[in-house]
Every structure is written in C-alpha cells, then in structure tokens.
Amino acid sequence: MAEAAESSGDPGTTSPRPLFAGLSDISISQDIPVEGEITIPMRSHIREFDSSTLNESVQNTIMRDLKAVGKKFMHVLYPRKSNTLLRDWDLWGPLILCVTLALMLQRSSIDSEKDGGPQFAEVFVIVWFGAVTITLNSKLLGGNISFFQSLCVLGYCILPLTVAMLVCRLVLLAEPGPINFVVRFFVVIVMFAWSIVASTAFLADSQPPNRKALAIYPVFLFYFVISWMILTFTP
Amino acid sequence: MAAVDDLQFEEFGDEATSAANPGATTIHIEGPSESPAHQPGLSRGSGGEEDDELLGNDDSDKTELLAGQKKSSPFWTFEYYQTFFDVDTYQVFDRIKGSLLPIPGKNFVRLYIRSNPDLYGPFWICATLVFAIAISGNLSNFLIHLGEKTYHYVPEFRKVSIAATIIYAYAWLVPLALWGFLMWRNSKVMNIVSYSFLEIVCVYGYSLFIYIPTAVLWIIPQKAVRWILVMIALGISGSVLAMTFWPAVREDNRRIALATIVTIVFLHTLLSVGCLAYFFDAPEMDHLPTATVAPNQTVAAAK
Numbered sequence: 164m165a166e167a168a169e170s171s172g173d174p175g176t177t178s179p180r181p182l183f184a185g186l187s188d189i190s191i192s193q194d195i196p197v198e199g200e201i202t203i204p205m206r207s208h209i210r211e212f213d214s215s216t217l218n219e220s221v222q223n224t225i226m227r228d229l230k231a232v233g234k235k236f237m238h239v240l241y242p243r244k245s246n247t248l249l250r251d252w253d254l255w256g257p258l259i260l261c262v263t264l265a266l267m268l269q270r271s272s273i274d275s276e277k278d279g280g281p282q283f284a285e286v287f288v289i290v291w292f293g294a295v296t297i298t299l300n301s302k303l304l305g306g307n308i309s310f311f312q313s314l315c316v317l318g319y320c321i322l323p324l325t326v327a328m329l330v331c332r333l334v335l336l337a338e339p340g341p342i343n344f345v346v347r348f349f350v351v352i353v354m355f356a357w358s359i360v361a362s363t364a365f366l367a368d369s370q371p372p373n374r375k376a377l378a379i380y381p382v383f384l385f386y387f388v389i390s391w392m393i394l395t396f397t398p
Numbered sequence: 399m400a401a402v403d404d405l406q407f408e409e410f411g412d413e414a415t416s417a418a419n420p421g422a423t424t425i426h427i428e429g430p431s432e433s434p435a436h437q438p439g440l441s442r443g444s445g446g447e448e449d450d451e452l453l454g455n456d457d458s459d460k461t462e463l464l465a466g467q468k469k470s471s472p473f474w475t476f477e478y479y480q481t482f483f484d485v486d487t488y489q490v491f492d493r494i495k496g497s498l499l500p501i502p503g504k505n506f507v508r509l510y511i512r513s514n515p516d517l518y519g520p521f522w523i524c525a526t527l528v529f530a531i532a533i534s535g536n537l538s539n540f541l542i543h544l545g546e547k548t549y550h551y552v553p554e555f556r557k558v559s560i561a562a563t564i565i566y567a568y569a570w571l572v573p574l575a576l577w578g579f580l581m582w583r584n585s586k587v588m589n590i591v592s593y594s595f596l597e598i599v600c601v602y603g604y605s606l607f608i609y610i611p612t613a614v615l616w617i618i619p620q621k622a623v624r625w626i627l628v629m630i631a632l633g634i635s636g637s638v639l640a641m642t643f644w645p646a647v648r649e650d651n652r653r654i655a656l657a658t659i660v661t662i663v664f665l666h667t668l669l670s671v672g673c674l675a676y677f678f679d680a681p682e683m684d685h686l687p688t689a690t691v692a693p694n695q696t697v698a699a700a701k
Contacts, residue, residue, distance in 0.1 A: 281555045302476075303483040304518070373486045382523060388529055393534070395553040 232256045239319045242361040248319060249312045251367065257318020260325050261290045267328050268392055280396060289388065294318060297381045300372065308369035317382070320362040323370055324386065327354035328393050335398055347394060355390040359383060482517040482596070490519055497604040500637045506604070507597050507642055515596040520603020524569050527606055530613040531565075535677030538617045542679055557677060568669050569606065573598040576643075576662070583650055591645045601642050605611040605635040609670065618676065619681035628670055636663045 216224070232255050238247050257359075265286035270279040281289070297312040331347045362382050370378040471478040493510045500506075536554050543549040577595045583593055593601075612631040616624055639662050647655040 279555065280553045285555065300483075300518070300522075303480050305480065305483075373488075375484070376487045377490060377518060381525075384522075384526060384529065389531055390552070391529075392555075395551075397553070398552055 179305070212264060228253075228255060232259070233320055236322055239322050239361050241366040245365075248316050249308070252312045252315035254311065254315060254318065257294075257315065257321070260318060260321045264290070264321065264325050264328060264389075265331060268396055281392060286392065289392075290318075290321070293385045293388070297385055300381055301366070301378045304371065304374045306370045306378060308366070313366065316362055316365045317385070320358045320365075320386075321389065323354040323357040324351075324389050324393060327351050327390075328396075331393060331396065332398075335396075351390050351394045355386055358386045362386075412536075460637050477662045482515070484514060485516040485518055488513075491515075493519055493600075493604050496609050497607050497638050498634065499519050500641055501632060502641065505642055505645060506601055506638055507593060511597055511600050515594070515600045517596070517599070519660065520569060520599050523603050523607050523610070524565050525612055527613065528558065528565050531673055531677050532561045534613045534617050538619060541617065542619050542681055561673075561677065564669075564673070568665075569602055570599065572665055573602050579658070580646055583647070587650045589646060589649050593646060601639065603640045605666075608635050609673075611669075613673075616678055621681055622631070624674060624678070628674060632663075632667055632670055636666050639663065 231251065231253060235248055235256055237255075238245060242326060265283045268281060268286050269283040270281065276365075294314050295316040297317060298310055301308065301313060302310070327350050330350050334343060334347055334350075359382065363379060366382070367375060367379065406563070407522075411576055489510075496506050496510045497503075532554075535557060539554075540551055573595065577593070577598050579594065580589075583589070608631045612627050618624070638658050643662060644655075644659060647658045
C-alpha cells in the first residue's frame with residue numbers, strides 16, 4: 164500500500180496546482196489487480212539469428228539462399244515496379260546466370276585457332292565489366308542507387324537472355340536453314356525486349372528525371388551486345 | 399516619426415543610388431547571353447572572323463574563371479569526376495546535332511561545349527562505334543559470302559577487341575597529341591583561342607558520331623556506295639574538326655597552321671578508310687575466307 168505525501172507549497176499562496184497532483188491521493192488497493200503480459204514481436208526473430216543459423220543443417224542454409232534467388236528470378240520474369248531486387252540484393256543469381264551463359268557461349272575447341280566466337284573469359288569479362296561500367300555511368304550522372312544494387316539488377320535481368328540461349332541451343336540441334344535462323348532471331352528479339360523492360364522497371368526510378376535516357380542507353384547497348392553474341396552462336 | 403518610413407522598401411535602381419550617393423560605384427554584371435555582341439546571329443558573314451575573335455576574347459576570360467570555380471574538388475574524390483558528367487539529355491542531343499550539321503562560322507566548341515565539356519558523349523559514342531563497326535563488318539562479310547559452298551560463318555569476336563583498341567586510341571591519343579602541340583605553339587605565338595584537353599576530347603568524340611550510321615550503311619555490298627559514304631562522313635566530321643581548330647592556329651605561321659589542319663583531316667581519313675578496309679571485305683573478290691588473307695592475296699596476284 165503506497166501513499167505518497169502530497170508536496171504542496173506554502174498554504175496561503177495562490178500558486179496553481181501542479182499537474183497530476185490528484186494522483187498522489189489515489190492509493191493502490193489490493194483488490195484492483197494490475198497485471199498483464201508484454202510480448203515483443205521481434206523476440207523470436209532475434210533468438211533465431213543468435214545461434215540457430217550456425218546449428219542448422221546445410222540443406223537449410225542452401226535452400227534459404229536458393230529460395231531468395233528463385234524469388235528474384237520470378238520478379239524478373241514478371242516485372243512490376245517493386246523494390247525486392249533493390250532491397251535484398253545479392254550477387255549469387257548474376258554469378259549463376261553469367262557462368263551458365265559463358266559456358267554455353269564459348270567456342271568449341273575445334274575452331275579455337277581460327278577467328279570464332281568468344282571464349283569463356285571474354286563473355287565473363289564483357290558481362291561483369293559491362294555491368295560495372297553501366298553502374299559507374301549511372302552514379303556519375305547523379306543516380307541514387309548503390310553500386311551493388313545496380314550490379315544485382317543488371318545481372319538478374321540477364322535471365323531472359325539465358326533462357327533465349329537455352330532455346331537457341333535446342334533449336335540448333337534441329338537441321339540448319341533459314342527457318343532455324345528466323346526462329347532463333349524471333350526468340351532472341353523477344354527476350355532482349357523483355358530484359359530491357361525488366362531492367363528499366365527496376366532502374367528507372369533511381370535516375371534524375373532529365374537524364375533518364377542517358378542512363379538507360381548503356382543498358383540497351385549492353386543487352387544488345389549479349390543478344391548479338393547469342394544470335395551469332397554457331398556450334 | 400521615422401518608423402513608418404523605415405518600414406518602406408527602398409528602391410535600389412541605378413539612378414536612385416547614383417543620385418543618392420554620388421560616390422558609390424555601380425557594377426553591371428552581365429550574363430553571357432545578355433550583351434548584344436554575344437548573339438550567335440552576328441557571327442555569320444564577312445565580319446564573322448572579327449566577331450569570333452571578340453567572342454573568343456571575352457568568353458575565354460569568363461569561362462576560364464567559371465571553369466576554375468567549377469572543378470574545385472580534389473581529383474581523388476568521386477565528385478571531381480561527376481563534374482564531367484554534368485549534362486542533360488537535351489544537351490547531349492544538341493551536341494550530336496551540332497556535330498552533324500557543321501555551319502561555317504559556328505564553332506562547335508564555343509557554341510555547345512564552352513561551358514561544360516563532358517565525357518559521357520565521347521565515351522559512349524566510341525563504345526557504340528566499336529560495336530557498330532564489328533557487328534556491321536561481320537554481317538557484311540556474311541552477306542557477301544552467303545552463297546559460297548566453302549564458307550563457314552564465324553562470329554569473328556576477336557575483331558571487337560581490335561576495333562576497341564583502334565577507336566579508343568584514336569579518340570584519346572590524337573587529342574592528347576593535338577593538345578600538346580597547341581600548348582607548345584601557344585607558348586611561342588600568342589593565340590587568342592585556346593582549348594583545354596577535355597574540350598578537344600569532346601570535339602573528337604562527338605565528331606565520330608557520324609561514323610555510326612555510316613558503319614551500318616557499309617553493310618551494303620557495293621563499292622561505289624561505300625566510297626560515297628566515306629566521302630560524306632569525312633566531309634562532315636572533317637569540316638567540324640577543321641572549323642573548330644582553325645581559330646586556334648590561325649595566328650600562327652601560315653604554313654604551320656595549314657599543316658596542322660591537313661594533319662587533323664588526314665588522320666581522320668586514315669581512320670575511316672582503315673576501318674573500311676580491315677573490317678569489311680571487298681564485295682567483288684570471291685573465294686576469300688577471311689579478311690586478313692585478302693591483302694596477301696592481292697599482293698601476290700599483283701606481283
């Protein structure tokens with residue numbers, strides 16, 4: 164039972180009553196229970212990050228990263244204006260796509276002496292240095308996107324072109340001829356447009372408004388060169 | 399009471415101040431577009447040379463001051479390099495248009511770049527040109543050798559690296575040499591017009607723009623068409639370069655000035671003819687699998 168003595172000024176002065184003065188008159192009696200529960204929603208989260216990622220099975224770790232990469236693939240295939248690629252960026256997806264593309268595009272060992280298609284290293288260098296150059300260009304023009312976010316978006320938007328490469332490889336197993344070429348041409352053009360639309364949906368907002376075309380043109384050139392390499396691939 | 403008068407706004411027109419305080423000096427600060435001598439319309443005609451000189455004189459003082467104030471960050475910070483990319487879309491389009499339409503009397507650098515040389519145009523125009531030449535060359539060779547039984551199509555990816563080396567070396571080393579030469583002559587002969595290194599890089603970069611549609615049109619396998627295209631492109635970009643650099647060497651010894659202009663145009667010619675010869679097979683010759691074999695065969699045939 165708590166009872167606080169009222170602290171008041173000298174009797175006789177006309178000072179105003181202090182705020183909450185009446186509270187001190189209330190005594191907490193024992194028949195009004197004051198109890199309850201306080202739950203912190205983040206608590207379970209924090210506990211999870213503390214120790215359990217170290218103890219979880221390898222499958223859990225890999226599946227979590229793979230699911231994140233897969234989720235971003237879905238965002239690229241159905242591009243809407245969203246922040247997912249920018250917020251949780253990662254470079255696993257671009258690495259997987261770039262290695263797949265370079266493995267499929269490299270020239271066979273037969274015509275490595277003559278002038279042929281690109282080597283594995285050349286494709287790799289074109290993709291990564293092209294993405295770095297575009298990112299630097301967009302930052303120099305005054306864009307407010309971070310370096311790795313931009314690399315992440317540009318890398319993930321190669322996904323349609325990798326799909327085009329797979330389709331072209333399959334089509335090339337059939338007999339060669341003009342129809343073969345027309346089918347491949349059509350597929351590559353559609354996937355090229357898809358890549359451009361996807362990357363523009365993610366990158367356009369971060370550029371200053373009067374320089375958008377200046378920042379988007381190098382992206383167009385980058386995907387055009389990759390499409391050209393895919394279209395001219397001969398086994 | 400003075401309180402009411404104190405609250406009223408005072409007029410600070412020229413007459414008011416000079417009337418109120420005869421000892422005060424008034425300073426007129428004009429922007430570059432206000433004075434009638436700076437209007438570009440006056441630069442045509444026979445009096446154009448003198449007007450160009452006046453423009454060069456006043457502009458060079460002002461813009462050198464402005465240039466000094468602009469790039470104040472040290473060269474190891476990111477902001478320093480951002481000043482070279484301080485262009486808007488419409489400015490880049492204007493500069494490209496200016497390089498495509500050389501008008502006698504209008505100096506490209508003075509009109510479009512004087513305030514603001516940029517590196518965006520030169521870098522991306524050169525990149526586009528590299529891929530345009532490599533891709534058009536590949537496509538043109540494919541179309542020329544289309545019916546031949548012995549021809550096996552190869553993408554010739556090695557040529558991209560060669561094209562990149564040639565174009566970027568031309569776009570950066572030739573301006574460096576020209577800038578060094580102009581600085582050296584400037585120390586001997588007092589020139590009114592002088593360009594900074596970045597402005598020269600800018601002129602060269604934007605003057606290469608005409609070669610992008612030219613390279614695409616070079617796919618047409620007709621020798622006459624290709625040479626007409628070379629003439630047109632060389633005429634346009636050569637005249638842009640000549641008209642830009644003529645005011646800079648005009649004060650010098652007549653022969654040196656002419657030699658400089660001739661060298662600039664000659665190097666430009668060398669670039670375009672060299673690219674045409676190396677990346678594009680000649681249309682009349684048959685049974686030539688690769689472009690590198692062609693000169694050897696013609697030399698062997700001529701002997």
